[in-house]
Amino acid sequence: MSSPRYTKLVCSICLGRSNALFSTSSRAHQRQHNTYGTPPIPPASGYARLTNRSLIAIAGADSTSFLQGMVTQNMLMGKEPVNTPRRTGTYSAFLNSQGRVLHDVFIYPIASTGVDVGKSVAAEDPVWLIEVDKEEVKNLTKHLKKHKLRAKLTIRALEDGERSVWAAWNESSDSRWAAYNLDSDFPSQFIPDSLVAGCIDTRAPGFGSRLLTPGENDLLSHFPNNSTFPGGEVDLTAYTLRRIIHGIAEGQSEILRESALPMECNMDLSRAIDFRKGCYVGQELTIRTHHTGVVRKRILPVQLYDGKDDGILAGETPVYDPQTSLPLPPRGGNISKAGARKGRSAGKFLNGIGNVGLGLCRLEMMTDITLTGEGSQYSPSQVFKISWDGSDVEQASGEELSPFTPSQMPGEVKVKAFVPPWLREHILATTERNISSQRARDENEGLRARDMVEQLEEETEAGDRRQER
Numbered sequence: 001m002s003s004p005r006y007t008k009l010v011c012s013i014c015l016g017r018s019n020a021l022f023s024t025s026s027r028a029h030q031r032q033h034n035t036y037g038t039p040p041i042p043p044a045s046g047y048a049r050l051t052n053r054s055l056i057a058i059a060g061a062d063s064t065s066f067l068q069g070m071v072t073q074n075m076l077m078g079k080e081p082v083n084t085p086r087r088t089g090t091y092s093a094f095l096n097s098q099g100r101v102l103h104d105v106f107i108y109p110i111a112s113t114g115v116d117v118g119k120s121v122a123a124e125d126p127v128w129l130i131e132v133d134k135e136e137v138k139n140l141t142k143h144l145k146k147h148k149l150r151a152k153l154t155i156r157a158l159e160d161g162e163r164s165v166w167a168a169w170n171e172s173s174d175s176r177w178a179a180y181n182l183d184s185d186f187p188s189q190f191i192p193d194s195l196v197a198g199c200i201d202t203r204a205p206g207f208g209s210r211l212l213t214p215g216e217n218d219l220l221s222h223f224p225n226n227s228t229f230p231g232g233e234v235d236l237t238a239y240t241l242r243r244i245i246h247g248i249a250e251g252q253s254e255i256l257r258e259s260a261l262p263m264e265c266n267m268d269l270s271r272a273i274d275f276r277k278g279c280y281v282g283q284e285l286t287i288r289t290h291h292t293g294v295v296r297k298r299i300l301p302v303q304l305y306d307g308k309d310d311g312i313l314a315g316e317t318p319v320y321d322p323q324t325s326l327p328l329p330p331r332g333g334n335i336s337k338a339g340a341r342k343g344r345s346a347g348k349f350l351n352g353i354g355n356v357g358l359g360l361c362r363l364e365m366m367t368d369i370t371l372t373g374e375g376s377q378y379s380p381s382q383v384f385k386i387s388w389d390g391s392d393v394e395q396a397s398g399e400e401l402s403p404f405t406p407s408q409m410p411g412e413v414k415v416k417a418f419v420p421p422w423l424r425e426h427i428l429a430t431t432e433r434n435i436s437s438q439r440a441r442d443e444n445e446g447l448r449a450r451d452m453v454e455q456l457e458e459e460t461e462a463g464d465r466r467q468e469r
Contacts, residue, residue, distance in 0.1 A: 038322050038354035039237045046231030047168035047219050048239035052251065054134040055163055055212070056141060059117035059127040060153030067107065067128060070094060070147060070281055072262060074274035075107075085109060085126050089199030089210060091272045093262055094143065095282025099289075101260045103140050104250060104267075106131040106199065106210050114195040114214065115162070118154050129158075129197065129212060131165055133251035147281075166219050167201070167239050169208025170229055194222045203270040204246040205422050241353050245320060247301035247420055249358055253331065254299075254350045262286060263295040264360065269426040294371050295363075297347065298427075300417045302359040304329070304352065304386075313416050324355040326413055329386040330406040335359060335366070335415055338383040349386050349415070359417060366417040369427055387412040 058067065064085045068075045073092035076083040089108035093101050108129045117127055132140050137157050144155050198211040213222050218233070247266075249255050255265050267273055268290065275290050289295065303318040304326050312319040335347040347361035363369040364376035366384060389410045419427070 038324060039235075039241055040322050041320060042238045042242040042245075043231035043234065044172065045170040045229050046234045046238070047166055047229050048234050048236055049219075050165040050167055050239065051236055052134050053131050053165045054137045054160075055158040055165065056130040056132065056137065056144070057115050057117055057127065057156045057158060058130065058144070058153055059112065059115075059121045059125060060151070061122070061125050062151040063128055063153040064126045066148070066151045066153055068277070069279065070144070071105070071107065072267065072273040072280065072282075072286065073107065074277040076277075089197060091199075091202055091267075091270055093265075093267055093272055094140065095262065095280075095286065096258055097281060098258075099261065099282040099285030100258045101255050101262055101265060101267075102143060102257060103132050103136055103252065104255050104265070104272075105140075108197040108199065108212055110197045110212075111195065114197070115158070117156065121154060129163070131210070131212070133253075136252050136257075139257075161216050162214075164213050164216055164219075166211040166213065167208060168211055168219065168229055169206075169242075170231075171206060196222050202272075203248045203266070204420070207243075207246055207248065237353070241320065241356070244351065244353060244356055244358055245301060245318060247299065247358065247418075247423065249299045249350060254358060260360070261289070261295075263289055264297050265299055266423065268295075269423065295427075295430075296371060297360055297362050298423070299350065299358055300361045300367070300419060300423075302349070302352075302357050302361070303416045303418065304355045304357060304413045305416070307383075307414055315418075316421055317418055318356040320354060320356050322354065326355050327409070327411040328352055328354075328406050329357075329411070329413060330388050333386045333388050335361070335384050335386055338385040338414065346384055347417070357415075359415065361417040363419075363427070367419050369419060369424070371427075384415050384417075385412055386415050 064075050071092045071094055073090050075086055077086045078084055087109060089106055092105055092107055094103045094105065096102050108131070110127050110129055112121060112123050112125065112127050115127060115129065121127070130140070141155060141157055148155065195214050196211060198209055201207045201210050211219065213219060220228070243250060249265055262268065262273060263286075273286065273290075275287060301318050303313060304324075305312060306326060312321075329349045329352070331349065331351055333349040334345050335349060336342070336345060344365075345362075346365045347359045350358040350360060352358065361367065364371055364378060366378070368376075368378050368380070370376045388406075
């Protein structure tokens with residue numbers, strides 16, 4: 001399927017400068033708005049080839065135990081002492097020793113015949129494919145080799161074209177079929193011997209599936225029924241837009257390497273973390289935050305607007321406008337209160353397309369979520385903004401601007417954060433659990449103190465009686 005057509009747009013500022021269109025600044029502004037429009041709304045059913053993701057193969061007798069000690073997800077299924085390697089793909093993450101996210105990944109088990117892993121790997125040895133941000137392949141490979149030590153396994157980055165990574169969705173049907181794997185008990189919807197691996201994308205309810213196919217053939221060539229995705233193939237931009245609207249961050253341009261905590265990236269509700277598994281790199285801070293801490297910042301979908309149409313702010317999710325002419329803030333742009341003196345940052349802008357984006361937001365400043373019984377700083381009338389001077393955006397000479405290239409000129413937009421219903425439900429449940437736990441701890445402390453006072457009084461009375469005798 002061909003890429004979606006972009007409509008040519010001219011913003012109102014450019015139209016009002018008919019006599020100054022040949023000035024340097026006006027040309028830059030006009031090029032920002034009328035060279036491209038923004039992509040159309042993603043279809044309810046479709047699939048996209050994720051050319052921004054790559055694969056690393058890990059194979060060998062120790063590959064499962066090696067990954068078990070490296071990632072947040074549990075690679076073993078069943079109860080002790082009978083544990084077997086998991087048979088379906090999963091979302092997970094690699095952390096550093098301080099519990100910060102290094103890489104967000106999908107991990108898939110696959111048969112040894114499905115990928116070239118070398119002659120040193122036996123046919124019965126486990127083989128795993130790790131899907132990671134394409135720009136981070138070298139960094140993750142280096143990280144894996146640093147921890148390999150004497151483990152019996154091989155590590156190899158797959159070449160382009162060996163396998164294709166796909167995201168697929170159909171909002172009108174159940175995607176449970178995507179849990180199928182070569183060793184699973186689920187009935188296959190793939191053609192025989194296709195060597196396709198896949199998993200449910202658990203980062204948001206109903207978001208779709210993740211699939212790996214051999215070679216570069218179209219995804220539908222691996223299905224006996226070509227009506228699985230009526231919407232057909234869309235380009236990477238459409239998938240990215242759909243992901244942003246759902247509030248899902250992906251890759252180290254959005255999940256900032258060695259900076260973001262897994263809970264801030266919503267990995268606790270994306271089923272990327274098993275809080276009951278054994279030790280792994282970065283576990284200590286993750287478990288402590290889960291049991292006793294409060295997650296004050298989270299990645300949320302945000303709406304960019306200019307104040308002319310406040311009606312788009314009334315719903316529970318951002319409203320995407322393909323005809324928007326709003327400038328796009330640079331990544332990492334600071335979110336602050338509008339009309340206030342410079343104070344504490346309310347968050348960071350991570351990425352966006354058109355008038356929607358993702359932001360790392362302080363919940364008690366930008367939303368009505370209350371995390372503790374101490375109240376919050378949120379005010380329904382408070383407006384937030386992102387301002388920039390253009391110096392934060394670097395562009396090579398002659399590079400053409402795209403619909404999701406940050407504005408090269410100084411600018412400012414208003415921004416509103418949204419908490420999707422499924423995320424709100426999780427946060428409220430977690431908050432109630434933490435408050436109940438704290439209340440129980442306080443009550444226990446009070447009972448313990450009362451018992452100590454009573455014991456002290458009894459000991460004092462007993463001592464007085466002994467002295468009287």
